[in-house]
Amino acid sequence: xxxxxxxxxxxxxxxxxxxxxxxxxxxxxxxxxxxxxxxxxxxxxxxxxxxxxxxxxxxxxxxxxxxxxxxxxxxxxxxxxxxxxxxxxxxxxxxxxxxxxxxxxxxxxxxxxxxxxxxxxxxxxxxxxxxxxxxxxxxxxxxxxxxxxxxxxxxxxxxxxxxxxxxxx
Numbered sequence: 001x002x003x004x005x006x007x008x009x010x011x012x013x014x015x016x017x018x019x020x021x022x023x024x025x026x027x028x029x030x031x032x033x034x035x036x037x038x039x040x041x042x043x044x045x046x047x048x049x050x051x052x053x054x055x056x057x058x059x060x061x062x063x064x065x066x067x068x069x070x071x072x073x074x075x076x077x078x079x080x081x082x083x084x085x086x087x088x089x090x091x092x093x094x095x096x097x098x099x100x101x102x103x104x105x106x107x108x109x110x111x112x113x114x115x116x117x118x119x120x121x122x123x124x125x126x127x128x129x130x131x132x133x134x135x136x137x138x139x140x141x142x143x144x145x146x147x148x149x150x151x152x153x154x155x156x157x158x159x160x161x162x163x164x165x166x167x168x169x
Contacts, residue, residue, distance in 0.1 A: 069155035
């Protein structure tokens with residue numbers, strides 16, 4: 001009798017484990033990195049860019065520097081000069097933006113943000129008027145800022161600055 005009971009329990013268990021196993025189907029959400037807009041991420045990048053501009057207006061160089069992801073992959077192109085890296089960028093930004101005595105105008109024209117998942121490309125035409133003491137400097141450049149979404153928010157990993165042709169202003 002015990003043998004029949006054990007055989008019956010084993011057979012029922014086998015049926016339960018193999019015959020009634022529920023198949024769970026998962027549906028992967030297809031992400032189109034090229035065409036999807038990622039509106040929440042775009043808003044975060046825009047807020048980061050606004051905070052960058054505010055740090056320049058406030059003369060807060062430590063805050064400005066905090067928006068960069070400095071490391072061996074950081075690069076910058078500026079005004080046709082050879083590429084530089086993190087140390088040169090930080091030194092330049094601290095020196096130049098640290099010497100600004102007044103931000104007269106800080107407009108980003110034709111601003112566009114393209115998000116590709118955890119990477120975002122922000123492009124614009126600068127219309128900046130910065131005072132260094134009594135000297136007014138006008139900056140009309142094409143600017144690209146490349147951001148990566150990190151555990152500490154969106155950080156710049158590349159900058160590109162090129163003069164905008166005067167006839168395009």
